[in-house]
Amino acid sequence: MRFKQVLIGIVALMTVAVAAVGVMGWPAQSVQAAPPQQSSEQSRTVTVTGYGSAYGAPDIVMVGLGVSIANADVKAAMDEATARMNAVMEALQAAGVAAEDIRTDQFSIYQDYGPMPVGGEQAEPLYRVSVGVTATVRETAKVGELLATAVDAGANMVNYIQFDIADRAALEAEARDLAVADARTRAELLAKAFGLAVGEPLTITEGSGGYVPYAGLGGGGGMPRAEAAPISEGTLRVDMQVTITFALVPAS
Numbered sequence: 001m002r003f004k005q006v007l008i009g010i011v012a013l014m015t016v017a018v019a020a021v022g023v024m025g026w027p028a029q030s031v032q033a034a035p036p037q038q039s040s041e042q043s044r045t046v047t048v049t050g051y052g053s054a055y056g057a058p059d060i061v062m063v064g065l066g067v068s069i070a071n072a073d074v075k076a077a078m079d080e081a082t083a084r085m086n087a088v089m090e091a092l093q094a095a096g097v098a099a100e101d102i103r104t105d106q107f108s109i110y111q112d113y114g115p116m117p118v119g120g121e122q123a124e125p126l127y128r129v130s131v132g133v134t135a136t137v138r139e140t141a142k143v144g145e146l147l148a149t150a151v152d153a154g155a156n157m158v159n160y161i162q163f164d165i166a167d168r169a170a171l172e173a174e175a176r177d178l179a180v181a182d183a184r185t186r187a188e189l190l191a192k193a194f195g196l197a198v199g200e201p202l203t204i205t206e207g208s209g210g211y212v213p214y215a216g217l218g219g220g221g222g223m224p225r226a227e228a229a230p231i232s233e234g235t236l237r238v239d240m241q242v243t244i245t246f247a248l249v250p251a252s
C-alpha cells in the first residue's frame with residue numbers, strides 16, 4: 001500500500017513538471033527573440049535617373065577611304081590596288097597625316113561576275129581587290145583638302161567620315177554634374193508630392209549615353225582633279241546618366 005502511494009506521488013510530480021515545461025516554453029533553445037521591426041520612415045526611398053548633356057567642338061576626324069580594282073587577272077588587280085594604295089598613303093603623309101595615324105582596316109579579294117546577260121552565257125568573272133585604311137586627321141579644317149588629295153593619288157572609295165573629341169573627360173564631367181543635379185531635382189519633385197523631403201543618397205549607378213558624332217560621305221570615285229569637299233564638323237554631344245536611390249525623410 002505504501003509503495004502504491006509513493007508511485008502515485010512520483011506520477012503527480014512528473015505531470016506538474018510537464019505542465020511547467022509547456023507553460024514556460026522550455027527547452028530554452030526553442031525560444032527566439034523577434035528581430036526589431038524597421039520603421040516605415042527608415043525604409044522610405046525613391047530611385048530616379050538623371051540625364052545630362054555637354055557640347056563641344058570636335059578636334060579629330062577619322063576618314064575611311066581606299067582603293068577598289070577589278071581585273072580578270074587576280075594578280076594584276078592586286079598589284080594595281082597595292083600600288084595605288086601606297087600612292088594614297090604617301091600623299092596623305094605628305095599632306096600632314098602622321099604615319100602612325102594611318103591604319104589598314106580592310107583587305108578583300110572576291111570574284112565579281114556582274115549581271116547575268118539576257119539569253120547569253122555568263123562572262124568570265126573579274127577579280128575585285130579592295131584595300132581600305134582609316135586615317136586619323138588631327139586638323140579638322142583640312143579634311144576636305146585631304147579627301148581631294150587622296151582621290152588625286154588614286155583613291156576611289158570614301159567609306160565614312162567621323163568627327164570625334166580626343167579627350168572627352170572634361171565634357172563627361174560636365175554632363176555628369178548635370179545628370180546628378182537632374183536626378184536630385186526629380187527626387188525632390190517626387191518627395192514633395194508626398195509631403196516628404198530628400199535625404200542622403202544611398203546608391204549611385206553611372207551610365208554613359210556616349211556621344212553623338214557627325215558621320216557621312218559614303219562612296220567615291222576618281223576624277224580628273226578633285227575639288228576640296230565642303231565638310232562641316234558641327235558640334236558633338238556627350239551624354240551621361242546616373243541612377244540614384246535617395247532616402248526620404250519627413251519634411252521640415
